[in-house]
Amino acid sequence: MASTDTTPATGRCRCGTVRWRVDSPALAVSYCHCADCRRATGAPVTVFVGFAAERISFEEGRPQAHSRHAGVERLFCGGCGSPIGYRDAGLPGELYFYLGVMDEPERYRPQCHAFIDEAWRWLSLDDDLLRHQGLSRARQ
Ligand SMILES: [Zn+2]
Ligand SMILES: [Zn+2]
Numbered sequence: 225m226a227s228t229d230t231t232p233a234t235g236r237c238r239c240g241t242v243r244w245r246v247d248s249p250a251l252a253v254s255y256c257h258c259a260d261c262r263r264a265t266g267a268p269v270t271v272f273v274g275f276a277a278e279r280i281s282f283e284e285g286r287p288q289a290h291s292r293h294a295g296v297e298r299l300f301c302g303g304c305g306s307p308i309g310y311r312d313a314g315l316p317g318e319l320y321f322y323l324g325v326m327d328e329p330e331r332y333r334p335q336c337h338a339f340i341d342e343a344w345r346w347l348s349l350d351d352d353l354l355r356h357q358g359l360s361r362a363r364q
Pocket of ligand 1: 238304
């Protein structure tokens with residue numbers, strides 16, 4: 225369990241066209257160092273916070289989706305282009321937001337690193353979290 229905090233959470237894209245609310249605790253919070261996330265975000269490392277999709281309501285706007293790998297969709301705002309999240313058919317019923325588009329990102333502390341084998345050599349994160357070679361969660 226990533227969090228027992230049941231206070232509703234909100235998030236939005238940079239322009240505010242897409243806004244959402246979540247009324248459940250996070251399922252998982254993880255860094256991802258994979259090259260595909262780097263391309264999708266432009267950032268050296270990504271942090272995801274995952275929720276049960278049924279507990280997320282998009283209150284304004286709807287994200288656009290782009291798929292490069294079968295079963296995997298990356299969500300973004302069609303207006304401003306902000307990366308919003310990620311959906312994987314192998315994690316049914318779950319939706320992962322990029323932590324930077326949540327309104328109170330510091331509520332969600334990462335639990336682990338995924339794809340540490342792809343991390344940039346100069347990137348130094350001084351923590352003792354579990355480091356996975358590859359995915360942090362098994363897919364169905
Ligand atoms: Zn936007
Ligand atoms: Zn990744």
